[in-house]
Structures are given as structure tokens and as C-alpha cells.
Amino acid sequence: MASLVSVLIDGIIYSSYLFIIALGLTLIYGVMKILNMAHGSLYALGAYVAATLIGAWFNAGLNPYGSLALLALSALLVGVIAGPIIERGLLRFMYGKDEIVLILVTYSIFLILEDVIKLIWGVESYTAFQPYGLLGNIDIGALPYTVYDALLVVVAVLVGVAVTFVLTRTRQGKLLVAVIHDREISAAMGINVGRVYFITFTIGTMLAALGGALIAPKVSVVPAMGVEVIVLAFAVVVIGGLGSLPGAALGALIVGLVRSAAVHYLPEVELFSIYLVMALVLIVRPKGLFSAAEARKI
Amino acid sequence: MNTRRKLVTVATASALALGLAAFAAPASAQEKEKPIRIGVVTFLSGAAAGPFGVPARNGAEVAAEALNGGKVPAPYTAAGLGGAPIELLFVDEAGGTTKQVNEFRNLVQRDNVDLVIGYISSGDCLAVAPVAEELKRLTVFFDCGTPRIFEDASYKYLFRTGATATMDNTAAALYVTEMKPALKKFAGINQNYAWGQDSWNDFEAAMKVLKPGVDMGTSQMPKLLAGQYGAEISALLTSGADVVHSSFWGGDAEALILQGAPRGLFKKSTIVMTAGEPTLVRLGTQVPEGTVIGARGPFNMFAPDNELNRWFRKAYEDRYAVVPSYPAYKMVQAILGVKAAWEKAQAANGGKRPSQDQVIAAFENLSFEGPGGKVDMALGKGHQAVQGTAYGITKNVGGKVTVVNVKRYPASRVTPPDGVKSEEWIKSGFKTAK
Numbered sequence: 001m002a003s004l005v006s007v008l009i010d011g012i013i014y015s016s017y018l019f020i021i022a023l024g025l026t027l028i029y030g031v032m033k034i035l036n037m038a039h040g041s042l043y044a045l046g047a048y049v050a051a052t053l054i055g056a057w058f059n060a061g062l063n064p065y066g067s068l069a070l071l072a073l074s075a076l077l078v079g080v081i082a083g084p085i086i087e088r089g090l091l092r093f094m095y096g097k098d099e100i101v102l103i104l105v106t107y108s109i110f111l112i113l114e115d116v117i118k119l120i121w122g123v124e125s126y127t128a129f130q131p132y133g134l135l136g137n138i139d140i141g142a143l144p145y146t147v148y149d150a151l152l153v154v155v156a157v158l159v160g161v162a163v164t165f166v167l168t169r170t171r172q173g174k175l176l177v178a179v180i181h182d183r184e185i186s187a188a189m190g191i192n193v194g195r196v197y198f199i200t201f202t203i204g205t206m207l208a209a210l211g212g213a214l215i216a217p218k219v220s221v222v223p224a225m226g227v228e229v230i231v232l233a234f235a236v237v238v239i240g241g242l243g244s245l246p247g248a249a250l251g252a253l254i255v256g257l258v259r260s261a262a263v264h265y266l267p268e269v270e271l272f273s274i275y276l277v278m279a280l281v282l283i284v285r286p287k288g289l290f291s292a293a294e295a296r297k298i
Numbered sequence: 299m300n301t302r303r304k305l306v307t308v309a310t311a312s313a314l315a316l317g318l319a320a321f322a323a324p325a326s327a328q329e330k331e332k333p334i335r336i337g338v339v340t341f342l343s344g345a346a347a348g349p350f351g352v353p354a355r356n357g358a359e360v361a362a363e364a365l366n367g368g369k370v371p372a373p374y375t376a377a378g379l380g381g382a383p384i385e386l387l388f389v390d391e392a393g394g395t396t397k398q399v400n401e402f403r404n405l406v407q408r409d410n411v412d413l414v415i416g417y418i419s420s421g422d423c424l425a426v427a428p429v430a431e432e433l434k435r436l437t438v439f440f441d442c443g444t445p446r447i448f449e450d451a452s453y454k455y456l457f458r459t460g461a462t463a464t465m466d467n468t469a470a471a472l473y474v475t476e477m478k479p480a481l482k483k484f485a486g487i488n489q490n491y492a493w494g495q496d497s498w499n500d501f502e503a504a505m506k507v508l509k510p511g512v513d514m515g516t517s518q519m520p521k522l523l524a525g526q527y528g529a530e531i532s533a534l535l536t537s538g539a540d541v542v543h544s545s546f547w548g549g550d551a552e553a554l555i556l557q558g559a560p561r562g563l564f565k566k567s568t569i570v571m572t573a574g575e576p577t578l579v580r581l582g583t584q585v586p587e588g589t590v591i592g593a594r595g596p597f598n599m600f601a602p603d604n605e606l607n608r609w610f611r612k613a614y615e616d617r618y619a620v621v622p623s624y625p626a627y628k629m630v631q632a633i634l635g636v637k638a639a640w641e642k643a644q645a646a647n648g649g650k651r652p653s654q655d656q657v658i659a660a661f662e663n664l665s666f667e668g669p670g671g672k673v674d675m676a677l678g679k680g681h682q683a684v685q686g687t688a689y690g691i692t693k694n695v696g697g698k699v700t701v702v703n704v705k706r707y708p709a710s711r712v713t714p715p716d717g718v719k720s721e722e723w724i725k726s727g728f729k730t731a732k
Contacts, residue, residue, distance in 0.1 A: 014529065
């Protein structure tokens, strides 16, 4: 029987990965009220860019530890290129439209990006495995874990702390929170809502790409990898409450731990376990664990 | 939406010459040399395209071009199919079974293909099989593994030139029990859909027959394309299994290796990858030494050293600069099977272009040669191929990965006799297996 320690560690590692992706998704929803279906493709884009850069880095025979910096660079590149193109080029013309229309728009972006990825990288898989084993292993309990996975947890915590700090302690963040609460009033008070949307979408894109880039050394970067992740990310933000940052953290932790426990103790129900938890949470809290009370507008 | 249609006319100069000759030839010769349109269905997008679909498409292009040019060694020296050039019409297998059934109908009813060769996914095969029968069009499955196709029904218009997954898992169980006679516990990690479940069930049943009293550890069934297996690897590491069975393919197989190797999974247990050969081609020395690898038949490194194999490897490598993996071999095997049947039927028809029924009659119970050796259409009333298989262990030699300790298993040892279901055959203790 697996020890509880293994369940916890595996769960936390998986939660970290989920949190980084879900954070971007929930941020975009919170501010822009857009359920971004293209989030999975942006995650895949981050993974492809990271795999390409890491491959070139090692082919050039450069310092292996430098490849870790490429993971952040990949997220930055995708964020500052794809984010503004999508937001300025398409989404800004759609603001104010029904949420369902926006879902369809982002779904179309998802389909376009999937084909863009295929056009650029083809259908072959890409691997960027070198950073994963670079930092060696640590034994926790009876099991070896890679230091890279520990790093993933650290990055997730840092990202969560940084976003919380920006939202609660900086002027820009407070403006953003104001837009989350009420877009119309914020605009009336002189906040440049368009600019807030632009920055939010770029950061959200960056977070999606960061998730993809961090995971690239662990997996084979293949077409359609973004499809799976978007389903999981939705489960996380729905459990936590759409648009809630602590909700995304708690949702990711719940999904990660439940999945890990299922894998260790009852692998037959692993697939079902996540959705069972989601269903149970929604029965008790239909808008998620951290959903804010909403004033009824007449 | 992902469908990519591309009409690829692979008529070479010789085929053109054949066409020009037909221009002045009598009507019967014109009919004989009219291009034979073959619908080829394989994954051209999605996760299965890279490891399976694209090599299969490449194999089809190499074979059709060489056949049209009369460049394939004996017994396939005649150009095209009985002198008629081959024309390939590619269809993407991605998109699910409903889409594939529609695409199949389009191929038959709109594009009027003479036959269809294709299907990697067992789900697609199960969905298309009754439609092929309904539309009465010759259809050849080249890769999908589920034994249920011909064990649960019989077909007139449907053939499968690749062996079933039963062979892969029975041979895997034989290999590991011979390799590790003292093994006490086995476990598995397979994808949670028909392929993974069937593979695990066959392997588990075979292990219990071959090694009575053996312990079964954890059976992990992550979702297809899950990509991350941290918890599964922990569970496998704690299970203490001597052998871990996996029918993982494509990106999932690569991810399992990339995540499992640094954590010592491949050192702690012997990992058996029944469909691991394309992964070995892709990852090379990243696949840890001592991994048991199968190629779903005698393909690539397990292929016999015969003229057909030498021709195919060279033609494929010259064109694509990579070695052909097993999906490419299986596609060529299907095309050569059709050619053998077609030309046998044509010979019986006095040299005239055979009818579809004549080709079907010639195909039933046919034995033919492919780059992987001899193929016998021995099951499913002569519609399902049997073929031997092989397994080996990876070893890095001079910076290159190779496979050693190769053991070959004849078809009669790893395949049930006609009329017996795979599951019952394994549980019976492989009765009639020689």
C-alpha cells in the first residue's frame, strides 16, 4: 500500500502544474468574463517554443543550466507575441457581446492555433528532456523524485504569491480588481478598461505558456496536447469558483490530491474521481468554493 | 475540420508510358490499365499522426510509387496492380468514429474508390467494418489490433493484413516469463480505452496461465494523452513488480520513458512496451537499456533479411531520411497483400481486370510475402492475417540503440486457431498452440 507521503507529494506536484494553468484561465475570466477556450493552445504553444529553444540550446552545446532560463523566456515570448495579437486583433472587437459568443470566438482561436502549431511544427513529437534530469533526484520516503518537480512546486508558489502581491499591493493590481468587481463603474471612474484587458490577457497567455514550457521537459510535445489540459483547467476553476485566485489554488490542490489518491489506492476510478469531486462541489456550491456573492442587477 | 484531403497521383514515368500505351490499345487493355483508386485512411493530424499515421502514409507513397514504376523485387515485379497504375486518395483518420464512417461513405460513394486500405484505431475499425459490408466495397485494415473484428462477426468485403493485438501480448508474456523465470509480481500501465484495456486483459490472462500463482500488482489506466504520470510511476515503484506491461504508444510512451527513467522505474522493473518500436526509433538511446520492445510483428529491427525488406528500407530511407517504423511496414504489407490477391485474380480471369468478387475470392486464405516475411490470411474464414512476431531488449552500443536477445514466436504459438476467441484461447492455456 502506498504511503500517504507519496500521495501527498504526487498530488502537490500535479496541483502545481494545474494551478499555473488554471490561474491564467481564472484571471482572464475574472477580469474579462471570457471563458478562454484557446488557453489550451497557448499552453501547447509554450511547450512547442520551449522544446524548440531547448533543442537549439543543447545542439549548440551551451551550458545545460542555462536551459532552465529558456523555460521562462518561452512563456515570455508567447505571452508578449500571441497575447497582444489575439487581444488587439480579435477579442477587443468582441467586448460587450454575450459570453456564449465569446466562448465561440475563443474556440475558433483554439482551432486556428492548433493548425498554426501544425503548420509551424508539423505532426511529429518534440522532446526537450534534458532539463528534467539535470538537477538530479531527491529521495522522499522510499521513492525518488526529481528536483525539477520540486522546482515546479516552487515556481507555482512564487507565481501565486507574485500575482496576489500585484493584485493586492500595487496600483495597477487594485485597478484590475476594480474592473473585476464592476467594469462599467470602473470605466466611469476613469480606469482605462481596454488597457486592463490588454494587460490581463497578455499575463493570462503568459501563464498558460509558462505551464506548457515547464511541462515540456517532462513530456513529449505532441499535437492536441492542449485539448486535455483545458478540460482539467476548467475542472479546477469550476471547483474553485470562476475568476477566483484562491479558488484556483484550492481547486488545483483538490484535483491534484484526489487524482493522486485514486492512482495510488483505486486506479480504476482515477478518470472518474476528478469529475466526481467537481460534481460534489457543484451540488453544495453551484458557483464553486470561492464564488463571490453577486448583487442582483435589476 | 481537420480533414485533409489530398489526391496524390503517384503515376510515375512508367505508369505514364502504360497510360500512353493504353491510349492506342484495344478496349480490354484500356480497362485493364485504368488507374486503380485506393482510399488510404491514416492519421494525418492529432497525436497519432507522428508515430503512426505519417509513417503509414509515407509507406503507402513509397510502395505505390515503386509498384507503379515496376521497381519492387519479386514476386511483385509487375507494374501497378496487374499492370494498372495505383492512384492513392488520402483521408485523415482523426476526428472520431462518426466522422470516419462519413469519410468512408464519401470515399466509396463520392470518390468511387476501388478499395480502401486503412485504420489505425481499433474504434474506427469496429465502426467502419459493418459499413464496408453494407456498401460492398473491398476494405483492408492494415494496423488496428482489436481481435473482436473477426472473432465477433464474419465479413465478405473486409480483410485485415496485420495480426491482432492478442499476438503482441501473448508473445510479451512468453518473452518475460522465459527471460525472468523467477518473476513473482507483474504490474501494468495502459491507456484507458479499448486498446489499452484489451492489451492488459490479454497480458494479465497470459501471465496467469504461464506463471500460475504469480502476483498481480497495480494496473494503472491513465487517460489517453494524459501526458503526466508522476503518481502512476510512484505507484509502480511501490508495487515492487518485477515486470511492468505497457501498450502505451506515441507521446504517452515517450512521456512515460522521459518521466520514468530519471526516477529509476526502468531499473527497478523490467518494462515491456508491446508497441514500443516507433518510440525506440524516435527516442533512440533515451530509451533505457533493458527495456523489452515489441514492434507488433516482425518489422523494422525484427524484419527478416530478405530482398523485399532491403528494398523497402532503402526506398523509405532514401526518400524520408529515417528508418521505417512498423506502421510503414504494415501499410506496405497491406498494399502488397492487395497486389498479390489482385494479380492472382487477374491470372485466373485470363489476364483481364478482375472483378471485386474475384479479388475477394483470391484474397481469402491467401499467403503472400511482405517486407516482414510471410503473411497467412488464416483466421476469420481467410480474412484475418496471422504472422509471427518477435521481442528483444534494448542495448546501447557505440552511442546507438540496438535490440538484443531477440526471440521469435511463430504465429501458431501466439495466435488462437480459427473460430476460437482470443480470450478463451488464452484462458484455455493456449490449446493447440505449437
